[in-house]
Amino acid sequence: MAVSMFGQKRLSREGGIEIVVKELCTRMAQKGLAVTCYNRSGHHVSGAEYDRKTEYKGICQKYVPTIERKGLAAVSSSFFAALCSAFGKYDVVHIHAEGPAFFALLPKMSGKRVIVTVHGIDWQREKWKSGFGSKFIRQGEKNAVKYADEIIVLSKGVQDYFRNTYGRETRFIPNGVNRPKIHNAEQISDKFGLTKDSYILFLGRLVPEKGIRYLVEAFKNVKTDKKLVIAGGSSDTDSFMEELKNLAEDDDRIIFTGFVQGQMLDELYSNAYIYTLPSDLEGMPLSLLEAMSYGNCCLVSDIPECTEVVEDKALIFRKSNVEDLQEKLQDACDHPETVIKMKKQAADFICEKYNWDDVVEETMQLYRR
Template sequence: MKIAMIGHKRIPSREGGVERVVEELTTRMVKRGHDITCYNRGGKHVLDKNQEVKSLKEYNGVKLKKVLTIDKKGVAAMTSSFFGSFKILFSKNEVVHFHAEGVCAVIPIIKAFSKKKVVVTIHGLDWQRAKWGGFATKYIKFGEKMAAKYADEIIVLSENVQCYFKKQYNRDTHFIPNGVSRPEIVKVDIIKKKYQLKKDSYFLFLGRIVPEKGIHYLVDAYQQIEIDKKLVIAGAASDTDSYYQELKDKVKENENIIFTGFVQGKELEELYSNAYVYVLPSDLEGMPLSLLEAMSYGNCCLTSDIPECATVIGDKGVTFKKSKVEDLVKQLHELSDDKVKKYKQESQSYILKRYSWDEVVDKTLKLY
């Protein structure tokens, strides 16, 4: 089949979970003989403005087309999806796969002027995210409505969102969660030189530094406990510089809290491989790829009890009551070395068995 992907920022990239999903899907689909074109946004790297964005025409067999983008908060996704949809209209693609809600506002253009089939993946209810407001929130909600009304098929990543679409729009959706691959566990090297970190010497949060990730709960809880472990907060702001600065100001007297900024490659692998506990204190998630990755590295994971996290970890991790700092403090206190060791022994095999990218590709192609 000839398939178009739109709605991600760009591949290859670790600018967010959507980008990693698109990369995993498309590279596997190409190996199965399908013709895939990804419509990449223009503009700078969202999480690291100093990082060079390479303009590639192909990546592992996936065709890449750069789309005109107004690179400003709140309009980048809107403009890239608008201009990208016109490129897709005049392409030979048979299936157009939209990722995320806001970009779905242009689906009526595709449906009105072509016979192309439209599939949408809802990665989360994006209009709920704290960084948006006013027009952006309304536009994203409009995109959600267009997806519910005009898409031929809709994929959701959690049963919670599946129930929402049924209740809100009486729309049936397909629950196809994300996958994960077996990683290579690596020893400390870069993180020892840069941050003086040793194996099992730190709690780790790794993700975008945005309010809905609940990092402020983790910082407050950590500062209430006495422990010989450091706290590493790895990731960069995503149109949320003021929130990032608030966090830094809050902990400026605490030398045991380390902000790494955006990480990738070997440094990211080392952080996952050597953490004592991975913590994800989110108020809102779609399906957190960082949690799947953390468990694939054999980590003990502590998350908020929102369904999108609790369903992933099952009984192979620990949860605390969403947004309750006192309960997070309690759970951190109760994480003995023996308990952490037990979860570390169980988490990798459990997550690799439950979430397979090849299975995700099978189900997605069947839907096409």
Template sequence: MKICMLGHKRIPSREGGIEIVVEELSTRMAQKGHKVTCYNRRGHHVSGKKFDTELLKNYKNVELKSVCTIEKKGLAAMSSSMFATFKAAFGNYDIVHFHAEGTCAMLWLTKLFGKKCIVTIHGIDWQREKWRGSFASKYIKFGEKIAAKYADEIIVLSKSIQNYFKETYNRETKFIPNGVNRPEIKLPNLIKKKFSLNKNNYILFLGRIVPEKGLRYLIDAYQNVETNKKLVIAGGSSDTDDFVKELQQKSLKDKRILFTGFVDGDLLEELYSNAYIYVLPSDLEGMPLSLLEAMSYGNCCLVSDIPECKDVVQDVGETFEKSNINDLAQKIQYLLNNPKIVEKYKKNVQLYVLDHYNWDDITDRTLDLYEMIIRE
């Protein structure tokens, strides 16, 4: 098959969950002998120029094509996806796979040129706080409506989003979750030198620093907890520099709170490998890849009780009531006071997540969906 993917920032990259999904799927599909093209954004890494890399034309047998991007908040994703859609419409592809809602605003064009189109909805993006009340929010919701009307198939990452599309658009969707790889557990070498962190002496949040991740609640809750363990907030801005500054100001007087900025490579692996617990207090998610990764490293995970998180951790992690600072503080304190409970979760979580969320299986299910719509 000749497959095209668009809607991500760029691969290889860890700028967000979509980039990880596109990389995992596209490289596996290429390995199976399919011809895969991914349309990367031009422009700078969302966490700063220092993370920019050279423009690649090929990555693990995936052809990479860079498209024009208007470097302005709210326009980068819109402009790059529009240019990518034009190229996909005129390209020789059996399948065009759109990732994220806003990307789909021009999906009708690819249908006009006879392409088979699949959409993966990674989350209800127009609800995100950074877009609230803006033109970008309206544009993203327009893309959602176009996807519901014209896509040959829609993949969703959670049962709640599946219900949303059924109730809102009377549109059937296919549930195919994200996956995870078996990681290599790392000793705390870099994090010890750079941040004075050691095995089990910190609580970890790792993800994009955006309002819907619940970081305001996490900081407030942590400041009501009795502990010498640090709170490590690892991740970069995603068009949310003002929010990052707000959190840093909020934490200024608490020397136990550490902001690492964007992390990847060995630094990221060491942070996952050595945390006492991992906390994800999100108000809004699609399917959180950072949570799957934390579980794959054998972490005890504490998450908000939204379905997208609760359905992932099942009975191998702890939950708290969404947005409830007191409940979050109590659950953190409970896990700090009960290391045997933490160890029990750590013992069971890795096997569970690797068994239920396997990238090879998910790639095969996605390819089966491609083949089904090609035959139609």
């Protein structure tokens, strides 16, 4: 079976979609599928050495023309990827995210089986709430409903949304997680002075809907000698990153690391006191699955996409409520016994609940139908 995938930037850790595509494709290639990923051209946030790799663990990577401007990179790359997928020798075309699904008709017209994974209701995100990008993504959602043979969703809430809005049934296949190796604090000690349990961690893209503004405001009023580590890069949101840094400038306990990967990422997850995800909006938060797989006590907002994941195995605060977040952070700092209890049960719980091999098998069943 030959499969084409597009919608990701490239096989990297730049965002949740990229991680999902990488995990799916790697395992599918191991199972004997001929997998081709159509990636964006352009610079990789991790460095020039990652810009154009043509093969990754049995996956064929091809690069399509990309207009490197906000709002046009996804549109241009998705169009050319859909065109290549339509005319290529593929049995299945798997499209990731609502925007790229705008072009679902192209492979559908050429007789391909079309699968769309909706990673979240993207037009609700801050940067796509108006203008051309918003219209493009909303139409992509409608085209997925109209042309896709199957739509995969990552949460029950999104499944309800498609049923109520379009009368369209979808397939609920959540993301998976790998059980990691725990790393001692070495690089993070040398670079940032961090040690085991000395910091509260946020890790993700620095975008408004992640609730980082609430986190900074709440943490500034928490009485603790622990630091707040905000790890991640911007996503067409440089002005928001500057706003966060200005908000945090009078508190030297707050550290911005920028984009992290490799050993630095492993060490940050492995040595955090708690991991927090204060989001207003999520698809299915892979960083939360990863944080729990490292045995972290997690503090999350009460949006369904987070509470479905953690059940009763994490601390929860009311979405967008700075005072409640501050209170929960203070409680966690004052009561390490609660944090230790959460840590002990996190990894086994999450690794048993979300398994990549199960995700791949369910996805391949949709391919075969």
